[in-house]
Amino acid sequence: MRESVASSNIASIGYDDASETLEIEFHNGTIYQFYNVSQGVYEQLISAPSKGQFFSAYIRPAFPYSRVG
Template sequence: MNSCMPSSVVKNFIYFPETEILRIIYQSGAVYDYFKVPPDIIEKFGKAKSKGQFLNKVIKPRFKYTKIE
C-alpha cells in the first residue's frame, strides 16, 4: 500500500504487508520505518482524518521504529 494525502505532518506512507513494515515519509523529509504494524492498523491509519494525530496516539506508542533518513 502506498498513499499520499494532505497532512501537515505526514507527506506519504508505504506499507509492506509481507514484512508488516510501515514507512512514514514526513513533511520534513525524515523517513521512519515502524515494525510489525498489522494490516488493520494500516487500514485505520489510511482512513484517519488526521494522520499526524493517529500516528502520535496509536502508532508511535505501540510499535518499535527506526530512522531511515
C-alpha cells in the first residue's frame, strides 16, 4: 500500500520489506517498482527533504525496476 507524500513529482510511495520492493507513483499517473531496495534506503527516501532529488540521485540509477502502471 502506498502513502501520499509531499513532493512536486512523486504522488505516493510504498514499500514491501519481505520482497524489498519499493513502489513509486508519480503525479503523471505512472507507477514503477524498484527491486532489491533495502529498508534503510526506503527510510532515507521517506525522510528526505526533497524526495524527487533523493530518488533521482540514489534510486533511479541504482536499482532494477519495471513500470507497472
